[in-house]
Amino acid sequence: MRDSTPLADRTAIVTGGASGIGRATAFLLARQGARVFAADIDFVAGTEADFAAENIAQIVCDVTNETDVAGLMEWAETQTGRLDIVVNSAGVGLVKQITDVTVEEWDRCLDTNVKGAFLTAKHAIPKMRAMGGGSIINIASNAGLLPRAHDPVYSISKGALIALTKSLALCHAPDRIRINAVCPGPVGETRMMDAGLAAAPDRATAVRELLAASPFANACGRMITPEEVAQAVLYLVSDAALFVTGTSIAIDGGKSLGVPPKMG
Ligand code: NAD
Numbered sequence: 001m002r003d004s005t006p007l008a009d010r011t012a013i014v015t016g017g018a019s020g021i022g023r024a025t026a027f028l029l030a031r032q033g034a035r036v037f038a039a040d041i042d043f044v045a046g047t048e049a050d051f052a053a054e055n056i057a058q059i060v061c062d063v064t065n066e067t068d069v070a071g072l073m074e075w076a077e078t079q080t081g082r083l084d085i086v087v088n089s090a091g092v093g094l095v096k097q098i099t100d101v102t103v104e105e106w107d108r109c110l111d112t113n114v115k116g117a118f119l120t121a122k123h124a125i126p127k128m129r130a131m132g133g134g135s136i137i138n139i140a141s142n143a144g145l146l147p148r149a150h151d152p153v154y155s156i157s158k159g160a161l162i163a164l165t166k167s168l169a170l171c172h173a174p175d176r177i178r179i180n181a182v183c184p185g186p187v188g189e190t191r192m193m194d195a196g197l198a199a200a201p202d203r204a205t206a207v208r209e210l211l212a213a214s215p216f217a218n219a220c221g222r223m224i225t226p227e228e229v230a231q232a233v234l235y236l237v238s239d240a241a242l243f244v245t246g247t248s249i250a251i252d253g254g255k256s257l258g259v260p261p262k263m264g
Contacts, residue, residue, distance in 0.1 A: 005033030006238055012036045012085035013076050015063050015120065017056075018043045020190030021139055022089030024226035025233050030054040032234060034085065037076045039063070041090070063090045063116030066123075073123040083127040085237045088117045088161075089139040093192050095151045095199075106153055113157035114164065121168055125177060133176030135237045138165050139229070140181040140248060142214075145256040158183075162248050169246030178245040180236045185252025186210040188223035215260040216253030224251060 012029045016022035017038025026038040031054065038051060039061035051058050059075065061068045077083050094101070094109040117138050128134030143151065144158030162181050169179040187193060200206035211218045232251050235241055250256050 007085075008033035009082070010034045010084040011076055011080040011082040012087065012237070013039060013072060013083070013120070013124070014087040014089060015039045015061070015116065016088075016090035016139070018047070018058075020089070020192060021184065021187060021226045021229045022087070024230040025087050025089060026051075026056050027054055028227065028230040028234055029085065029087075029237070030056050035080050037072070037079075039072050039090075063088070063119060064111040066119050069116075069119040070123045073120070073127060077127055082131060083124055083134065084131070085135050085137075086120050086124045087137045087139070087233055087237075088120055090116050091139065091192070093151065093196065094153045094157075095196070096153070098152050101153055109153050109157050110160070113154070114160045117161055117164055121164075121179075125168075125172060125175070128177050129172075129175040134178075136168070136177065136179045137233050137236055138162075138179070138181045139233075140165070140183045142183050142185050142250060142252040142256040144181070145183050145248065145250060146258075165248065166246045173245060178236075178241070180241075180244060180246065181248040182229060182232045182236070183248050183250045183252060183256065184224060184229045185214045185250070185255040186217060186223045187226055187229060189226055193223070212263070213260060214253035214255040215257075215263070217255075218253070218260070218263050220253070224253060 012034040014022050014026040017026040018040035026036045030036040036056045038056050039059045041062045061072045092112045138161050140161045141158040143155040144162045147155035165181040197203050229251050232249050
């Protein structure tokens with residue numbers, strides 16, 4: 001019979017857990033039996049009951065702040081006696097050409113998208129190693145597989161996150177800690193996507209262009225959902241993926257494969 005709670009007794013931390021992919025991942029892991037700590041710099045007011053109903057703790061944490069991150073890991077371990085899974089979903093976008101990017105904007109993007117994953121790895125790995133293993137998932141992007149002209153600094157940050165994933169997977173295989181990346185394409189129902197579309201001169205045109213760049217999304221006539229990305233995370237943290245490490249799984253409807261075919 002299929003185990004309905006395959007993550008029972010496991011402790012998971014999900015950064016960026018207030019919203020979008022992080023929130024969907026936190027809920028999916030909790031429903032699979034994990035004890036989940038959702039960490040975010042900005043929880044949405046009024047969502048406390050939804051998280052509590054799934055027994056998910058909401059922890060305010062800035063992933064760019066080492067004291068916050070160290071405290072988050074310590075709190076989860078103290079509460080449950082374990083730390084098995086860390087999902088780094090906290091991230092910010094930056095749509096600007098390099099000549100217009102300020103040092104502050106560069107730092108915010110790289111600090112959130114890369115330094116955040118460095119800090120969680122730094123503080124999670126000793127705990128996972130002491131337990132005999134663990135699993136870390138970095139939510140990168142199709143932009144990390146194939147850079148995009150409209151957001152070079154974001155693309156750089158996600159490329160670096162994939163490099164971090166491979167390097168740490170190599171270093172920590174002896175500790176039985178698996179480190180993988182998921183590279184989503186256009187994901188709707190996220191604050192990042194909503195902000196991007198709100199900034200576009202014409203929302204319908206922007207959606208059409210986003211779909212056109214992702215041939216399978218175009219064929220389906222819709223964006224990817226946060227829950228569909230969360231399913232890839234669930235596979236990667238599960239025992240079914242025991243020998244999967246250092247990989248980057250694209251959940252992008254083929255966006256990072258190359259120039260898409262013209263659709264009728
Ligand atoms: P989202 O904006 O809904 O979620 C990102 C979350 O990160 C937010 O809740 C935000 O408050 C949090 N966050 C930002 N800075 C933080 C910080 N310093 N400390 C803690 N939390 C912080 O958007 P999303 O699409 O769910 O984004 C999740 C991840 O997926 C991001 O890393 C993003 O780059 C990546 N991604 C998204 C898409 C997409 O189309 N939405 C595509 C590819 C990759």
